[in-house]
Amino acid sequence: MFTLENIKLNKIVVSSTVIATALLISACSTTTRSVDGAVKYEVKDGKYTSYHVNTQKVVGKYNYGRTPTKTEIAAWDKDVMPDGTGLPEYDVKQGKIVLDDEGKPKKAEGSVEWGAELYDEQCAMCHGEFGTGGKGYPPLSASTASTASLKNQLLNPADENPGVEPPVKVIGTYWPYASTLFWYIQDSMPFPHPKSLSNSETYALVAYLLMENGVKIDGVALEDDFVLDKEKFLKIKMPNADGFYPNVDTPENPKKGVENIKAFLSNPKNYGTGTRCMNDCIKGDVPVLRIKNELNDFNPPASTERSWKEVGAKEVSQEQKNYETYCAACHANDAIGAPVVGNKDAWEEVVAQGMDAVYANGLNGINAMPPKGGSDLSDEDFKKVVDFMINSSK
Structure with missing residues (x-):
């Protein structure tokens, strides 16, 4: 901790020349330089140049806490890898496996129907009904979108036919692995109280969101009675699983794109070369690209109509x-x-x-x-x- 010494103005005026000379001599004889080139001075008489330094020694040791127990680590270790590593088979509470009425480990599983109920209770207020997006929160599904939309680009307004439709990046069109969906929900959602969902509840929510995105499991479309568990989860193949590999004339094996992308980019003819321009770069009239879709809206707007009513249900204000x-x-x-x-x-x-x-x-x-x-x-x-x-x- 440094404290600037209080030196009266008249002393500064009188001794400024002496101090400057002393510092110059000190800098030339006893200084070193830090890694960024700044001058470092020695601490002398409890001071670093004009600043007082706390020279007291630390008594004892710093306490950084304790080593967590295996149970504590297990309670926080929720990562799930694309190959299924970390995917839970049973329900767990506070790092320990939950037992059913017969004293056996309770299998973690959840249906699409249950997931829909959980979504309405825990998620719809932010992500919108059916995952179509809420105010300020991203959409999770888009019934009419596919991975083909990822090739859409909002092009320069000066282009002859500029693109106006952006890529649709939701779970079913963009995410390469369902494992990310599982651990992100369980680790970070719902936003007001994360880590509150059981393994079974998370399976149910994942099943529901996959259904809303039209994702099939082992070629089977998901219905309300479909129950997702670890065994079925490992069979999930996301539509965009290969979408993060550059497709450089290798549609039969997208992973080869990683190997030959350098060769492709080394030839400017493949992607064109730019010409420097600082002003008047566009000749002729500059076309105006009007914004057709607001970023905070879902187009077409999600229906909020509720034409059905429960028998005997009270009217909600x-x-x-x-x-x-x-x-x-x-x-x-x-x-x-x-x-x-x-x-x-x-x-x-x-x-x-x-x-x-x-x-x-x-x-x-x-x-x-x-x-x-x-x-x-x-x-x-x-x-x-x-x-x-x-x-x-x-």
Whole structure:
């Protein structure tokens, strides 16, 4: 730790020449240079040049924690490799295998139907219904897309026929391995409370997302009753499994592209050579490429129609729908720190500030909460959601 010595101005004026001379002599005789070329001076009389240095010795040793136990390592070791290494066969809790009612290891497995239920509860609020994308979060599926869209390029507006359709990069068109889907979900999702899903729940979610992406397993299309487990998982072949190998006239074996790509790129005729240009590079009229699709929208828009109703189901208000869409991720989870809907004491403390302050905090954002909870609701609609949460917590 350094402390700059307090030297009075008159002493600096009087002794500036002496100090400069002393430093010059010191730099020439006792200095060295660090790896980046900077001058290094010796610590002398408890000072480094004009700075005081703490010369006290450290007593004892630094404590970097302890070695984790095997159980602790197993609880965090969730990586799953493309060859199936790390793929769980049984349900595990806190690093230990879960036993069924008969005392046998409980097999990890999940159906497409169960995965759909889990997705609606845990994922749809961010990634949209059926994985078609939410506000600010990426889409996970696109029913009409294929790997062919990956060849789409948004070309220069000056081109004669510029491209306007971007590549569609979702699970079924872009991801080369399903193993990434499994461990990423289990390790990082759901966003408000990661690492909360069991192995069986993760299998179910993977099965559902593969179904929404039209991925077949062993040539079989996935239906609601399809159950995914370790054995079936190892048979998954993603449509873009070979898409990350350069295809350089080697369609019969894409991996050869890695070997001959250097030879291909060594010949400029294969990809053209550029000409330097600093101004007036485009001759004639410059065509204007209009943005047809906004980046924050899904085209065509995902249908939100719900024409069917459960028998005897209660009518859900628009305020509740907006709460479940925009607010439940934080206000339905104790781990986030936001007042949970239904917690009377927590909301009484919030309301005690006065409703004007409550509305203002919600509209403008407070602490980790963004303005309006990150929604695009109008001020009046957002206030109705606040009223719903308060009334539901009385």
